[in-house]
Amino acid sequence: xxxxxxxxxxxxxxxxxxxxxxxSAPALxxxxxSAPALxxxxxxxxxxxxxxxxxxxxxxxxxxxxxxGDVNPGALGSPAAYTPAPCWVEPRxxxxxxxxxxxxxxxxxxxxxxxxxxxxxxxxxxxxxxGRIQGxxxxxxKVFKARQGGAGWWWVxxxxxxxxxxYACAWGLVHRLNWSAQYLEYLMPQRGGPATPGHPIDGQILxxxxxxxxxxxxxxxxxxxxxxKPSDVNLPVWVWVDYAGPRQPTDTASVPLxxxxxxxxxVTTSPPQxxxxxxxxxxxLYNNCGATGxxxxxxxxxxxxxxxxxxxxxxxxxxPITVTARWTVRWSDSTxxxxxxxxxxxxxxxxxxxxTVTVREIQAINEMAPDRAQTMTARRFAAGPxxxxxxxxxxxx
Amino acid sequence: xxxxxxxxVILTAGILSGVxxxxxxxxxxxxxxxxxxxxxxQAPLPGQAARHLGGFRFPSDVSIDFTTPAPADKVRRAVxxxxxxxxxxxWAAVLSHGKNTAYQRQAAGNALGFxxxxxxxxGAPGTTVKGTITYHDTRIAGVYFGAGADVFTCVDASxxxxxxxxxxxxxxxxxxxxxxxxxxxxAVGKRSxxxxxxxxxxxxxxSTTQGAMCR
Numbered sequence: 001x002x003x004x005x006x007x008x009x010x011x012x013x014x015x016x017x018x019x020x021x022x023x024s025a026p027a028l029x030x031x032x033x034s035a036p037a038l039x040x041x042x043x044x045x046x047x048x049x050x051x052x053x054x055x056x057x058x059x060x061x062x063x064x065x066x067x068x069g070d071v072n073p074g075a076l077g078s079p080a081a082y083t084p085a086p087c088w089v090e091p092r093x094x095x096x097x098x099x100x101x102x103x104x105x106x107x108x109x110x111x112x113x114x115x116x117x118x119x120x121x122x123x124x125x126x127x128x129x130x131g132r133i134q135g136x137x138x139x140x141x142k143v144f145k146a147r148q149g150g151a152g153w154w155w156v157x158x159x160x161x162x163x164x165x166x167y168a169c170a171w172g173l174v175h176r177l178n179w180s181a182q183y184l185e186y187l188m189p190q191r192g193g194p195a196t197p198g199h200p201i202d203g204q205i206l207x208x209x210x211x212x213x214x215x216x217x218x219x220x221x222x223x224x225x226x227x228x229k230p231s232d233v234n235l236p237v238w239v240w241v242d243y244a245g246p247r248q249p250t251d252t253a254s255v256p257l258x259x260x261x262x263x264x265x266x267v268t269t270s271p272p273q274x275x276x277x278x279x280x281x282x283x284x285l286y287n288n289c290g291a292t293g294x295x296x297x298x299x300x301x302x303x304x305x306x307x308x309x310x311x312x313x314x315x316x317x318x319x320p321i322t323v324t325a326r327w328t329v330r331w332s333d334s335t336x337x338x339x340x341x342x343x344x345x346x347x348x349x350x351x352x353x354x355x356t357v358t359v360r361e362i363q364a365i366n367e368m369a370p371d372r373a374q375t376m377t378a379r380r381f382a383a384g385p386x387x388x389x390x391x392x393x394x395x396x397x
Numbered sequence: 398x399x400x401x402x403x404x405x406v407i408l409t410a411g412i413l414s415g416v417x418x419x420x421x422x423x424x425x426x427x428x429x430x431x432x433x434x435x436x437x438x439q440a441p442l443p444g445q446a447a448r449h450l451g452g453f454r455f456p457s458d459v460s461i462d463f464t465t466p467a468p469a470d471k472v473r474r475a476v477x478x479x480x481x482x483x484x485x486x487x488w489a490a491v492l493s494h495g496k497n498t499a500y501q502r503q504a505a506g507n508a509l510g511f512x513x514x515x516x517x518x519x520g521a522p523g524t525t526v527k528g529t530i531t532y533h534d535t536r537i538a539g540v541y542f543g544a545g546a547d548v549f550t551c552v553d554a555s556x557x558x559x560x561x562x563x564x565x566x567x568x569x570x571x572x573x574x575x576x577x578x579x580x581x582x583x584a585v586g587k588r589s590x591x592x593x594x595x596x597x598x599x600x601x602x603x604s605t606t607q608g609a610m611c612r
Contacts, residue, residue, distance in 0.1 A: 168547040168597070171584065172546070173542050175544035175586070
């Protein structure tokens with residue numbers, strides 16, 4: 001009853017305050033900054049605990065999720081990054097962290113009361129209005145004081161703190177859930193089950209976050225003949241790759257629960273599978289590449305396990321050779337659940353590179369019988385320097 | 398568990414809906430002039446009153462074009478309409494040197510900050526904007542729980558200029574130079590009363606990797 005009364009008082013006050021908002025525009029920033037440029041409204045001091053506008057978490061807003069391992073921290077910063085669950089609900093505070101004297105605390109990380117105020121601060125205009133309402137702080141504090149020391153957990157929305165999708169998701173989630181404390185819900189400790197609040201953090205969401213930040217190593221392509229050196233019609237080009245990082249990357253997303261346990265999901269990758277592709281049909285491909293392709297062995301007469309033989313000269317410009325390393329990515333979580341990531345919607349777990357080769361017509365060879373041509377080729381290579389592993393075979397005529 | 402609802406922060410729900418309701422007595426559904434049609438919409442039709450902007454009239458030498466067809470889905474259509482309303486309110490505020498305050502209903506969070514920044518840059522009556530600004534390749538990246546959405550659009554302000562209000566002479570770009578072409582990403586939220594508004598905004602200049610799609 002008291003709450004409803006306070007609400008009507010508040011709405012009246014709000015209308016008056018909103019009308020005056022235009023007269024007190026806060027200092028604005030953003031347009032001159034590096035992307036993404038977020039225009040900043042004037043958040044109350046209590047909401048400035050974190051550098052990104054949230055309390056101390058760089059990738060996730062008000063979340064305890066950590067992603068460790070072979071990660072690309074910037075992956076979630078791209079507006080084009082695929083993230084199926086940009087927000088979720090996390091059990092964040094125990095009943096003993098409902099309220100502390102002096103709330104809301106400037107850090108906004110310590111208890112449920114501070115979280116409420118921090119979330120309000122995500123709407124600077126609203127926060128500014130609320131700050132002018134007599135008695136509101138005490139009324140909110142009272143709600144959380146009433147839970148102090150209880151056995152339950154406070155569940156809070158959390159989101160990916162890059163771009164705006166995470167916040168859009170959290171707004172929708174809060175609006176849909178219609179929680180008793182608007183931005184928070186107080187429930188008995190639980191790990192899933194029918195009473196778990198909407199869209200709770202689980203192994204699948206953690207796995208998605210880990211997958212989104214997984215860093216697949218870039219590949220460096222080597223060929224023989226080496227890049228920049230010509231090859232010849234009917235002579236194989238050997239192809240192999242090096243990886244700029246772990247060949248089988250893995251990472252783990254985890255979140256501590258208020259009872260001291262941890263929920264986690266680990267993403268693992270298969271050994272990569274390399275393949276070679278060209279855009280001309282006048283070529284023979286060797287695609288038994290395995291994880292690294294085939295370094296040149298010095299045996300020019302042998303067909304490489306991984307490479308290509310062009311059957312016509314590159315009269316229209318060098319032939320591009322596309323080399324792709326593909327992985328299979330799986331996840332498993334600390335509860336025993338596991339799965340894979342479908343592509344689409346997930347991007348294909350692959351790294352691709354391209355090199356080019358100029359292929360010359362060697363009249364003498366082409367006019368010979370194939371067996372003679374190979375013999376001749378072998379002789380010519382034997383006469384030149386060979387540098388297996390460095391792409392250094394030099395067969396300039 | 399849910400029986401505990403109502404204990405307290407119906408308070409907040411009331412606050413939020415209260416904010417939404419402020420001024421509702423005079424504000425009908427806020428729609429851009431023109432329609433959500435596949436054809437380019439010259440939103441503020443020259444000389445025509447934009448009734449939902451409080452009667453504000455856009456000058457005939459200003460065009461705000463939305464070239465992406467509106468989605469058929471009702472919710473998505475509402476999201477795009479809210480975004481367009483935000484854009485129109487932004488420029489109405491700029492052209493009126495802050496006198497038109499329809500944006501206060503269409504924007505919150507740092508999106509409101511963006512509008513205020515632009516309004517402050519055009520606070521003096523001596524400068525205004527002229528030309529055409531185009532919002533194209535607009536898409537909704539996601540609608541979350543029916544009440545939050547994420548919209549991308551490319552903005553081309555290369556033909557939109559800051560001009561001397563007296564002489565009409567161009568004195569520079571309408572927006573800061575790095576935003577001549579940029580990717581705009583906004584979060585659109587649904588209020589308790591069912592209306593939508595823009596509540597967060599990020600910009601990625603076309604020169605950046607993230608904004609490259611708008612080059």
